Amino acid sequence: MSADNNNPGFGLGVDQKLTDAVRAAVGAVTDPELRQPIGDLDMLREIAVTGGIADVGIALxxxxxxxxxxxxxxxxxxxxxxxxxxxxxxDVGVMTPAERAALTERLRAGRPRGIPFTAESLTRVIAVTSGKGGVGKSTVTANLAVALAARGLRVGLIDADVHGFSIPGLLGLVDAEGRTVRPTRIDDLILPPVAYGVKTVSIGMFLREGDEGAAVAWRGPMLHRTVQQFLTDVHFGDLDILLLDMPPGTGDIAISVGQLLPHAEVVVVTTPQAAASDVAIRSALVARQTGQRVIGVIENMAAYTLPDGTVLDLFGSGGGAQVAAALSASQAADASGDVPLLASIPLSPALRTAGDAGTPLTATLNETGDVTDAAADDPARRALIDLAARLAGVPRGLAGRPLTVTPH
Known part of the structure; x- marks a missing residue:
């Protein structure tokens, strides 16, 4: 880039000291998708400061x-x-194919293409399951992910409920026209959109424009391939926790996840209703058959206290404790340990309204990091934030992980 006659610096030499300062400042700018400084991503091109005029070249x-x-x-x-x-x-340009190939190789950190979330990985993988639909599993998962991210953890979220995906809407990943936000592709690397600090991927992001409301009528092989691609091709980077919003029941995806991520931990969501809790137990037992460990139960839609003090338990009571007790008894045989009731989340109109609006109740609601008084005091919000704190403090199981032992 050269100066011209309209440039006040025309005819002056390059100020190298100022040029170096500009290069350092610009190099520290973070790519909002890759979450790394553009200087580290080799996105900087020619930079020169002449007569106080900075000419900066970057390559997207x-x-x-x-x-x-x-x-x-x-x-x-x-x-x-x-x-x-x-x-x-x-001056904005674009990387060459060779530069993009080098970038994807760098992002993979030299690892061969494959599922990075192995038993040896430092990322905790938690599958959120339920026996039946309609228990609020996706709402719980989305709010839990946001609450974990708010604690400073690096969080990824896979919407594995291919037939009933709802995570993009719950996290507000839609544009002004109501279309689901799409990931960016760099060759065969998929960059997940980020909402409230959570890197997210869903099949809803890959449907053709205009088909967002269409049904996904896929059978086993396609479902398995989709989950595998999410785990292989989506670049989450280094994560502390990867959450999977599982479909209800014990079908193809549950089996595929068990095969692909046998070391994953499992959290079961149920309502207090006996009919829901009975089915929830079955979904947890299937997860255990693949080697996954059930680490807890979440009871959603528990009793709601009205302003006059009346307790409204539309779905009964005790279902969460029942599931936890049954799973604890079944795990006692193989010494997997008790399965605790991690949280009891009460019915909450605010939780439902926030989900419909794409603004999770566990998120901060303004730029100062504050929440409205009503949201801050909502019992469901407090229960979800406490749940995030409890899950973040649960030690990861060592089953399936090689331990380094130094002989003396």
Whole structure:
């Protein structure tokens, strides 16, 4: 990039000290999708400061990058913040195929293509299951993911409920026209959209435009391939916790996840109703048959206390404790340990309203990090945040993980 006659710096030499300062400032700008500084991603091109005018070249990963405007704006702001810079010109280009290939290799950290969430991985994998639909499993999973992210954990979320996906809507991953936000692809690497600090992927993000409301009528092999691709091709980066929002029941996806992630931990969601709790026990037993460990039960839609103090238990009581007791008894035989009732989440109009609006109740509701008084005091919100704290503190099981032993 060269100066022209309209540039106040025309005819002046490059200020190397100022150029180096601009390069450092611009290199620290974070790519909103890859969550890494663009300097570390080799996205910087020619940078020169002449007569106070900064010419900055950057290369985006792909043509039509959805984060292009934000990256350009952040780069311009970073360059302008350097003392001595009077104006900024930004030239935006695109990486070459060879540069993209090098980037994907770097992002994979040299690991061969495959499922990174192995038994040796430091990422905890937690599958959230239920015996039947309609128990609020997806709402619980979305709010739990957001609450874990708010604790500073790196969280990923896979919407494995292919036939009944709802996670994008619950997390507000829709545009102004109501279309589901789509991931960005860099060659064969898929970058998951991020909402409330949670990296998320769902089959709803891959349907053709206009088909967002269509039914996904797939059978076993397609379902298995979809889950496998989510685990293999989606670049979550380093995660502390990966949550899977499982479909209800014990069908193809539950079996596939058991085969692909036999070391995953399982949390069972049920309502207090006996009919729901009986079925929930079966889903947990199937997970155990694949080697997964059930670490707890969540009771959703528990008794709701009205403003006058009246307790409304629309779905009965005791179902969560019943499931926990039954699973504890079944795990006693193989010394897997007790299965605790992790949380009892009361019925909550605020939880339902927040989900419909795509603003999880466990999220902060304004830029200062505060929540409204009504949301802060909501019993369901408190129960979900306490659940996140409890799950974050549960030690990961060592079953299936190699232990390094140094002989003396």
């Amino acid at each position: 990963t792909i043509v039509g990058c959805p984060a292009a405007s934000r990256i350009e704006s952040d780069v311009r702001r970073a360059a302008a913040s350097v003392p001595g810079v009077l104006d900024v010109h930004v």
